[in-house]
Amino acid sequence: MIKDIILKNRSYRRFYQDITIDLDTLRQLVDLARLSPSARNSQPLKYILSCTTQKNSLIFPHLAWAGYLKQWDGPCEGEKPSAYIIILLDTEISQSSGCDHGIAAQSILLGANEKGLGGCIIASVNRENLREVLNIPMQYEILLVLAIGKPKETIQIETVGPDGDIKYWRDAEGTHHVPKRILDDIIINL
């Protein structure tokens, strides 16, 4: 079961934009992050939720998509995410987020998958501009943006070949291919 959902939980970057996601759904997803592990249990993460056309349009321009797909500028109108969860560090609680935000992101995206949704972790964010358009106080450091929606693309896992190339690619039919290293290449026998 867990493997099925992890296999399904790919990084989706094209969505059925007309399928809306309500605030309660986003709150349920953040609740999964709330219950996730936190170093020293300090729980320094805070979240901004967005699921309206107006707020989404403020966030989208400050995100960079799929760096390896040089010919693609990111999702076009009609295929943009329906919602976002912005993960912040509250620096009044802690100066470091450790790896809490990665764990939180995974919890949220696994939960989204269970609900028939999908998303993408975005770290390539123009943080300065995003802070300005959303009026985010300096107390909060912008860590990650999670783009969420109803996936509109097929993603296939591949095996990293002998050349070691890990770059994902998209084929003529639009299927996105993601090479993963094989198990024996990531377990070190000492």
Ligand SMILES: Cc1cc2nc3c(=O)[nH]c(=O)nc-3n(C[C@H](O)[C@H](O)[C@H](O)COP(=O)(O)O)c2cc1C
């Ligand atoms: C910390 C982190 C930051 C990422 N940042 C971006 C990003 O800025 N833009 C993007 O399109 N994808 C981003 N991704 C998605 C990765 O490209 C994706 O996880 C990788 O290609 C493997 O695909 P998979 O998630 O389907 O296994 C990020 C993923 C992680 C874990």
